[in-house]
Amino acid sequence: MHQLKYAARRKELVEILAMKGNFSTHVLQAIGKVPRHLFMDKTLIEFAYEDKAFPIGSNQTISQPYTVAYQSELLNIQKGDKVLEIGTGSGYQSAVLVELGAQVFSIERQKVLFHHTYSLLPEIGYRIRMFHGDGYVGLPKYAPFDKIIVTASAEEIPQELIQQLKIGGIMVIPVGNTMFKVTKLTDTTTEKIEVDNCAFVPMLRGIN
Numbered sequence: 001m002h003q004l005k006y007a008a009r010r011k012e013l014v015e016i017l018a019m020k021g022n023f024s025t026h027v028l029q030a031i032g033k034v035p036r037h038l039f040m041d042k043t044l045i046e047f048a049y050e051d052k053a054f055p056i057g058s059n060q061t062i063s064q065p066y067t068v069a070y071q072s073e074l075l076n077i078q079k080g081d082k083v084l085e086i087g088t089g090s091g092y093q094s095a096v097l098v099e100l101g102a103q104v105f106s107i108e109r110q111k112v113l114f115h116h117t118y119s120l121l122p123e124i125g126y127r128i129r130m131f132h133g134d135g136y137v138g139l140p141k142y143a144p145f146d147k148i149i150v151t152a153s154a155e156e157i158p159q160e161l162i163q164q165l166k167i168g169g170i171m172v173i174p175v176g177n178t179m180f181k182v183t184k185l186t187d188t189t190t191e192k193i194e195v196d197n198c199a200f201v202p203m204l205r206g207i208n
């Protein structure tokens with residue numbers, strides 16, 4: 001019964017997103033597959049399919065579905081892409097990337113959130129590599145990545161992360177209130193495009 005109710009609401013959410021933005025069916029189908037209610041605090045579960053961000057504890061939020069669709073679209077995920085995510089949070093964006101066919105590596109700096117999502121994701125069938133650490137450092141050991149997605153707002157574009165991108169790779173990152181799409185052209189050159197305004201929790205240094 002519950003599952004059906006959530007499936008119906010998820011379908012409505014996908015229809016709303018399709019009206020709000022110019023999203024590919026690939027991205028809309030991925031959003032249509034991920035049970036967002038399982039990523040939410042139990043007390044907020046009724047709101048899981050509203051197109052809004054919600055608190056997930058530790059002063060953090062689960063991103064708004066529109067934002068998840070938007071960043072996913074900009075990344076232009078291809079099946080098998082090796083993707084680094086900064087800011088695992090609830091794991092919702094990670095799950096959408098998995099549905100898009102990505103191989104996901106994700107870093108979270110908040111220990112409590114990290115442990116919560118580390119046990120949740122495999123339980124509900126999502127396999128990703130999760131790390132408790134500082135996203136400003138990235139994962140040099142596992143680099144290079146085809147794509148990098150940052151889900152917290154940085155002060156500037158971190159050079160460490162650009163270094164960990166493949167040539168031709170794309171990074172989508174909010175800097176202040178502006179979303180940037182960064183394409184690595186050669187070892188020393190990038191193309192940076194300001195794509196939109198946005199609002200994110202801050203990307204903080206160090207771990208907690």
Ligand code: SAH
Binds near residue numbers: 092113201
């Ligand atoms: N992608 C998440 C969004 C969570 S909000 C989701 O779908 O739910 C952003 C997350 O980034 C928070 O959990 C926050 O703790 C984390 N974060 C902030 N700065 C970070 C850093 N330097 N390294 C790793 N994670 C960071």
